[in-house]
Amino acid sequence: MKATLCRLERAEFEIKKSRFLVAAGPAETSDAALQFVAQYSDQEARHNCYAWRVGDQYRFFDADEPAGTAGRPILQAIDGQGFDQVVVLVTRWFGGIKLGAGGLVRAYGGSAAECLRLAERRPLLTFVSLGFWVPFSQLGAMHHLLEQFDAAKEAEAFDESGCRFQIRLLEERQAGFTRALIDQTRGQAVLDSD
Incomplete structure (x- = not known):
């Protein structure tokens, strides 16, 4: 580091x-x-x-x-x-x-x-912003991951079937969080494309 x-x-x-x-x-x-x-x-x-x-x-x-x-x-x-x-x-x-x-x-x-x-x-700590959507059924898993990876919620927007989040976390934790999010939500999370 x-x-x-x-x-x-x-x-x-x-x-x-x-x-x-x-x-x-x-x-x-x-x-x-x-x-x-x-x-x-x-x-x-x-x-x-x-x-x-x-x-x-x-x-x-x-x-x-x-x-x-x-x-x-x-x-x-x-x-x-x-x-x-x-x-x-x-x-x-x-x-x-x-x-x-x-x-x-x-x-x-x-x-x-x-x-x-x-x-x-x-x-020097480098933070990144990450956006993704999860269905309502996966909100519990997603909140658990936010806590586990010490990620901060910057924004959330609900729609008829789920919620879109914008979070901030350490850059070195981004890849692990992304893998865990896909695994925990059984592939139902949708990551924003850059």
Whole structure:
């Protein structure tokens, strides 16, 4: 299950005399991620490298570091720990010792990963809406399933032979609920087609 951060997290590391300051936080949208980067970037630092992921959307930026040595490793740290809706900014102040491409990858990716590892996370719960119709004879079975799958009734509309429902439940429970609904109603339930 994907997770996001509970709050702003910060960590600081020194690697071969270079200082790395990591700021990580939740971001529900790409605009929120970009606002986070703007807010926490240090304009005095030459390298404000970042990455963010919001669902299928992502972005990473190397900020004058060699291509692929900063932003991509930060994004890999986000993905590697199962995060979504997260932005990570790593600010670097050069300490006089060149790290080389491999050293930069390890420094940016490692500092981002360590900050995320120590951060308090919360699971991202994705809900879906599901519509279906059941005959009156199956209302008892359907209500039992709503309780069993912790589904919330959003709407109901009765007709002459049954009731049409719109429910909300966790996405990960949708397939199980659908199978159980068909089984419990002996195939009499009619699911809305998408």
